[in-house]
Amino acid sequence: MGRQSTPRKNPWALDPSASGDGRKRSAFVDWVNGDRILHLSAALHEPRERRKRPILVFNEEKMAAQLVQFFRRYHMATTLMCAVLLVIFAWVVITLPRFGDSAAPANNELPAVYLTEGPVETGADNAVTAMIFTYRGFDTLGESCVLFLALSSVMMLLRREDGSMLSAQERTALAKAAAAEPKTRNYIIVQMSRILVPFIFLYGLYVLLGGESSPGGGFSAGAILSAGIILYRHAFGSEATERFMNERVFVAVRTVGLCIYAVLFGAYILLPDDVKSHLTAHLIMPIDVAVGMVVMCTMYGIYALFIRGEI
């Protein structure tokens, strides 16, 4: 009788005192963030109608035993996987044609086909660019995705949260870091970059747009452009850089770049052959620019996140 009269305590009930900044956050969010410990004891001692077992029970001995078992299997599984991979790789290496073997197709047929058919099929004079963006376009798409994901991981790890989430210790560390940053810029670097940066950007754009007919292309152009932005930021500070490269522009450029590439190359794969042959000549340039955008943002983003923890 007494049990029924007292209402069951809801462990997920809203508790405004739990969140530090007075904002009302749900207890679940606090629990996920680790700001709140769930007091299950009250809920556990009460009879449960629907669920027989409690939600969270950490039986340490049982978990330790499970862990031991897991690690025993883990070693066995990794050893087995390594052995299988080793056999596969060894087999592949053994069956490879000898290095420089003139009878191997990689040494006689393929380069000839790429060099003779490439300019006709892709419309690009530079065989390397033609190869990277059409024949091996899927490969390059994967590389762009890897760059995108790598930058996302770096952002997750190094990005500074807004002030409310920080502890006092972290805040003092940040203030110290800000104080350590030099207020006056190095005169030589400022003067030199005033001369150099425009030429670096110009050269980057030239390499980007001339990738179809001369050495270069998206990857190198992106690296050069990002080097230019990094030099600019080092010389003139982050306030000056934010006029043309703030976080919104940054996120937009890298996402749009990858999307353009994915859509264009998806179209290239799925379209029928007779349409494709007319398209490839026009496809290289947009894909080139898209790759350049992604690479530029990745390089600059990693630098900016290392320096200050934000774009």
Place this chain on the structure above:
Amino acid sequence: MIYVECILLVLLIVCAIVAPLARRGLSAVILYMTFGLILSVLWLVLESPDLAITEAALGAGVTGILFYVTLRKIKRTKDD
């Protein structure tokens, strides 16, 4: 031309050996950047200008800067 190539290759190997042995972090970074620069010249000699451009921008430029920034960060946390 073959002599230039040989000199560059020897320099490349010297840089590769000396860079991890350098006592100061900054010298190691500079040696690494030198390695990238020599390698980019070598790519040019081997007639692959595409790789040379990328190597010069990445190996000798951006990666070195990233190492330098990391080095500065490590020093700052050490001083605390």
